[in-house]
Amino acid sequence: MAETLAGAAAANVRAYRDIGLMWTRAAMAYPASFWMMAFSGFVVGGLDFVGIWIMFHTVDSLGEWNLREIAFLYGASGFGLAFADMLVGRVERLGDLIRTGRLDAMFLKPLPLLLQVCADEFALRRLSRILQSVVVLGVACTFVAWSPVKVLVTLSMIASSSVIYLAIFVAFACIQFWTIDANEVANAFTYGGNAVTQYPLSIYPREVVTGLTLVVPLAFVNWYPALYVIGKPDPYGFPDWLRFASPLAAVVLMALALLVWRTGVRHYTSTGS
Amino acid sequence: MTSTSSADGSLIQVRDLHRTFTVRRKTSRFRGVRDEVVAVHDLTFSVEVGEMVGYIGPNGAGKSTTIKMLTGILVPTDGSLSVAGLDPSRQRTELARHLGVVFGQRTTLWWDLPLRDSFAVLQKIYRTSPERHRANLAEYVELLDLGDLLDTPVRQLSLGQRMRGDIVAALLHDPEILFLDEPTIGLDVISKGRLREFLRTLNAERRTTLMLTTHDLQDIEALCDRVIVIDHGTAVFDGPLADLHTQGGSTRTLVVDLVDEAPAISVPGAVTRRVEGPRQWLSFPADASAAPIVAAVAAAYDVADLSIQEPDIEDVIREIYQR
Known part of the structure; x- marks a missing residue:
């Protein structure tokens, strides 16, 4: 059973790769457009951080975090978002797929629906956003006083950050099974969530941080593991074990997202003809 | 492919099938009421291996809803349904290997890629063996005269060419059942004739079961030994075309x-x-x-x-x- 499950998973990964490659080839039919989009993705993402950097010319710290420490937060959240966006970002166009009947066509292929939706119009150029986050995170990492546990926590943070954003993309996209025009809702939590977690949560009121821990657990994307890796006290006095709980939050959130997806698919009513 | 069928031997088995939709209707600016719309009710029929069935009815009669339930897109509200021995909505991915579906009005091919590349991806998606894929591709491309068009991006194909491409795409994995939704819509007379000829050959040589919805009488006359007429969500006629004429006076x-x-x-x-x-x-x-x-x-x-x-x-x- 475990073997067939692993076999099925491997087959799905291969299918995603094949579909992704095909869209990449299709995108390469217009190479100039591809490279321009990739380059602008890198620059726009970079400008974001330049903004924070300029801000630090007038302030020395933000919520008692300095620029290098904030770069760590920025890189971790940015990587998670960019990675999730590349893998499943197209799920936010679910409403369009429903409207045009393309989702119906996906029902007719022997692959999981979510895989097909996410692989649809796969855009390799989004790799540039990931790259940009990696650069910032990489630089930030050079200032960390490393220990083996810190390495583990950092690696699990990067993985969890990606999975949490994946789950948020999927869960909120599902709203479109009920109301077709709701893709902005997901944006509020993905891109909006990234904008919030670029900064140390210590600049927000306690209630906001509680919400980001318990309701939409974006605090696990970078905040809690960073507290451990950089070695800071929790300004709100939340329990220390939260610093290691990011993988748990990621798994729970992903399970919830898949449940919502399943419910959405069974609720699906297609379009007129 | 060995054919799979339900206990009583039918390839498609539909019994007391129901599907209702909830439609929200605005009554004032902020209030709305929910209406239950019955799309399909008390629908019962079965289809045997190798049949060619015309599924017809006016717009809004429930044709598409039925096809969507048979292919696993929609979950039935009530009733039982089995296609190739499988429950369509619960065993959708498995069922997909037994089905080919062609929509006359939209394509499942990749717009910017040559036909050849679309077909190659389908081989991977369905995990058809390379030998069978090659053999099927060669045969269908020959029969549908697509040889010169394999390297043309789909967006540059005419409607008739694209339709033939879509049909090849639906058949490469050797489906036992082919659903066709308005397959000849928008085609010229010669293309229509060619397509019908091809479908007849397919049915004769491979025993592929065909179910098509159409508004074109000639499609039905050229292809279908049997017609199911649906109106207001239920079958009002099921039998040979000749009987339809007698019954309809x-x-x-x-x-x-x-x-x-x-x-x-x-x-x-x-x-x-x-x-x-x-x-x-x-x-x-x-x-x-x-x-x-x-x-x-x-x-x-x-x-x-x-x-x-x-x-x-x-x-x-x-x-x-x-x-």
Whole structure:
């Protein structure tokens, strides 16, 4: 059973790769457009951080975090978002797929629906956003006083950050099974969530941080593991074990997202003809 | 591929199928009421291996809803459903390997890629063995005359070419059942004829079961040994096309152009429906022979020209709905 499950998973990964490659080839039919989009993705993402950097010319710290420490937060959240966006970002166009009947066509292929939706119009150029986050995170990492546990926590943070954003993309996209025009809702939590977690949560009121821990657990994307890796006290006095709980939050959130997806698919009513 | 079928041997088995939709209707700016719309109810039929079935009915009768339930897109509200021995909505991915589906009005091919590349991805998606893929591709490309177009991006194909491409795409994994939704819509006469010829060959040589929805009587006449007519979500007729004409009380029309204007023609076996100058329209039962009527008219009048109009399937169906 475990073997067939692993076999099925491997087959799905291969299918995603094949579909992704095909869209990449299709995108390469217009190479100039591809490279321009990739380059602008890198620059726009970079400008974001330049903004924070300029801000630090007038302030020395933000919520008692300095620029290098904030770069760590920025890189971790940015990587998670960019990675999730590349893998499943197209799920936010679910409403369009429903409207045009393309989702119906996906029902007719022997692959999981979510895989097909996410692989649809796969855009390799989004790799540039990931790259940009990696650069910032990489630089930030050079200032960390490393220990083996810190390495583990950092690696699990990067993985969890990606999975949490994946789950948020999927869960909120599902709203479109009920109301077709709701893709902005997901944006509020993905891109909006990234904008919030670029900064140390210590600049927000306690209630906001509680919400980001318990309701939409974006605090696990970078905040809690960073507290451990950089070695800071929790300004709100939340329990220390939260610093290691990011993988748990990621798994729970992903399970919830898949449940919502399943419910959405069974609720699906297609379009007129 | 070995064919899979349900306990009673039918490839498609539909029993007391129901599907309702909830539609929200606004009554004022902020209030709305929920209406239950019944799309399909009490639908029962079965299809055997190798049949070619025309599934027809007016717009909104429940055709698409039925096909969507058979293919696993929609979950039935009630009733039982089995296709190739599988429960479509629960075993969708497995069922997909047994089905080919062609939508006349939209393509499942990749717009910017050559046909060849779309087909190659399908081989990976369905995990068809490379040998079988190559053999099927060669055969279908030959039969549908697509050889010169394999390297053309789909967006540059004409509607007829794209449709043939879509049909090849639906068949590469050797499906036992092929669903066609308005397969000839928008095609010219020659393309329609070619396509029908191809579908007949497919059915004869591979025993592929065909189920098609169409508004084109000629599709039905050329292809289907059996017709299911659906109206208001339920089957109102299920049987051979010939019986449909008898049941619908359908008529053929003899159009007579006389040399001079004349009063209404009166011959046994036909009724004159309309007179317009020298032209007259006579109707007679669809299953009766036209020969004696034509002979009688020609014997009694100076005839300049004659033509026979076949019954319009829409009229026949309308006739059935009204009973």
